Amino acid sequence: xxxxxxxxxxxxxxxxxxxLLSSLVGLAVLIGLVHGTPLPSWLRLVHVHAILxxxxxxxxxxxxxxxxxxxxxxxxxxxxxxxFVMVALPAGFAILxxxFITSSLHLExxxxxxxxxxxxLYAYNLLRTWIGSGHQGNAASDxxxxxxxxxxxxxxxxxxxxxxxxxxxxxxxxxxxxxAAYTHMALIGFILQTVxxxxxxxxxxxxxxxxxxxxxxxxxxxxxxxxxxxxxRAVQLTGLSxxxxxxxxxxAMNWNFPLSSFSIQIATWATVGLLLVSLTIFAxxxxxxxxxxxxxxxxxxxxxxxKESTSAIDPAA
Numbered sequence: 001x002x003x004x005x006x007x008x009x010x011x012x013x014x015x016x017x018x019x020l021l022s023s024l025v026g027l028a029v030l031i032g033l034v035h036g037t038p039l040p041s042w043l044r045l046v047h048v049h050a051i052l053x054x055x056x057x058x059x060x061x062x063x064x065x066x067x068x069x070x071x072x073x074x075x076x077x078x079x080x081x082x083x084f085v086m087v088a089l090p091a092g093f094a095i096l097x098x099x100f101i102t103s104s105l106h107l108e109x110x111x112x113x114x115x116x117x118x119x120x121l122y123a124y125n126l127l128r129t130w131i132g133s134g135h136q137g138n139a140a141s142d143x144x145x146x147x148x149x150x151x152x153x154x155x156x157x158x159x160x161x162x163x164x165x166x167x168x169x170x171x172x173x174x175x176x177x178x179x180a181a182y183t184h185m186a187l188i189g190f191i192l193q194t195v196x197x198x199x200x201x202x203x204x205x206x207x208x209x210x211x212x213x214x215x216x217x218x219x220x221x222x223x224x225x226x227x228x229x230x231x232x233r234a235v236q237l238t239g240l241s242x243x244x245x246x247x248x249x250x251x252a253m254n255w256n257f258p259l260s261s262f263s264i265q266i267a268t269w270a271t272v273g274l275l276l277v278s279l280t281i282f283a284x285x286x287x288x289x290x291x292x293x294x295x296x297x298x299x300x301x302x303x304x305x306x307k308e309s310t311s312a313i314d315p316a317a
Contacts, residue, residue, distance in 0.1 A: 026047050060191070072129065
């Protein structure tokens with residue numbers, strides 16, 4: 001199995017530190033609201049970005065740096081790139097906070113370019129790792145790679161959103177719907193895709209280690225659970241990815257159509273439908289995997305699928 005040659009612990013520690021800081025800032029915002037004390041507008045920006053970029057983003061990048069080579073059974077493509085990203089990303093974000101405090105949009109945009117460069121190099125490193133592994137791919141690696149794509153996309157869009165506020169009036173109208181679309185594309189496209197990837201790999205590993213003691217039985221059981229998590233992955237990935245892109249489509253359509261228009265209603269239901277299909281499939285697979293025992297007993301699925309899912313398990317094992 002591939003092993004990690006850099007130290008994602010750097011991201012895990014800094015990510016936890018930013019989450020702790022964001023908690024303190026959030027507490028200060030809450031106290032200010034309760035006592036009616038006016039607070040600077042940049043404080044909320046620091047709070048939100050410290051959670052999303054400083055905390056969650058860095059924690060997930062650190063975890064993906066560690067997990068993807070293991071899933072692909074390969075070495076990370078470039079240790080130097082990984083080290084650069086582990087220095088540039090936290091440093092860039094720290095300077096970005098300075099831009100919020102000083103209300104310098106030009107500084108924020110300049111540092112946004114550094115963050116995009118860091119994320120781009122991170123994505124390139126993962127892509128070359130995936131290509132060089134010769135691995136056919138599975139649900140875990142597919143979700144992690146698609147999450148990386150959405151991360152790059154959202155960083156670029158974030159910079160464009162900031163640039164949109166440079167001219168007066170705005171180059172493009174940007175309201176609450178556009179902000180909601182942007183944040184949900186980030187939350188579902190990057191965070192949820194990453195969570196799906198981690199669970200697709202982690203559930204078979206955890207259940208196999210917890211429910212079996214024999215190494216031979218454990219490997220057979222783990223492979224069967226992995227096969228369950230890989231089922232219908234094309235539909236699952238397509239639904240989640242295109243459903244996420246649907247938020248962007250809705251936001252763009254709102255520049256030309258009112259929310260009550262038939263076109264936007266159709267696009268809304270299509271987006272919701274795609275997401276629900278993907279979430280339902282993943283939930284069903286989780287239930288299937290949790291119900292599959294090492295002795296081949298699986299609950300709550302059609303007989304034909306049960307036979308396929310248990311055919312590789314030796315009942316006597």
